[in-house]
Amino acid sequence: MSATTAIAGHATLARYYDILGAGIDAYADGRDLLPLLAEDFVFDGPIAGRMAGGARFVHGVRGFIEAARRITPLQAVVTPAGAAVLYDAELPGGVVRFSEFFEFDDDRIRELHIQYDPADYLAKGGH
Template identity: 55%
Template sequence: MSPQGIIESSSALRAYYAVLLGGIEKYGSGEDLLPLLDDRFSFDGPIAGHVEGASRFARGVKGFIETVREIDFIQAVATEDGAAVLYDAVLPNATVRFAEFFEFEGGVIRRVSILYNASEYTAAGGH
């Protein structure tokens, strides 16, 4: 199955990436994202560090949504409990590779850990 097919087969991933690619005009304050995240949601990433709470994450991910133009999925593996997704994000000035690791609980996202080169991301126009 293709990476896109794996993402499409997981309702949590499908909805998450639809929000990320939906554009900043549609995003607002994250009303479509928040229901996808567990009450005890946590995030780890190179720029934000460790973040606790869905609302805080929803505010922080706004910068990515503002700048991402396209996501080219390279590889994805998903189970009922988690997923790993490797993709290239097309940003205003360059393309940057990301690896995201998800933990699911009760059909929603409990945790996201993301790996990417932070200096490449900011040089590419990300914020």
């Protein structure tokens, strides 16, 4: 099964990546992303560190959405309880590889742990 097919098979995950890949004009204030996040949502990433709260994440991910020109899923393992997704994001200065690890609470994302090279991300136009 391809990564794209695995992601498409989970409605919340598919919607999450649709939002990330639709561009900043479609993102607006993140109102479509917030309902995908659990009340006790927790995010962990190399630049932001660990933070709780969907509103903070919705605000913080805006910089990625502004910079990302295309997201290409490479591998995905998806279960009802969680997912691991490896993808390339095309930024203004080149491609950066990301891995994201999700924990779900029914149809919402409870935890998201993301890994990437922050120096590479910033050097290629991420913010």
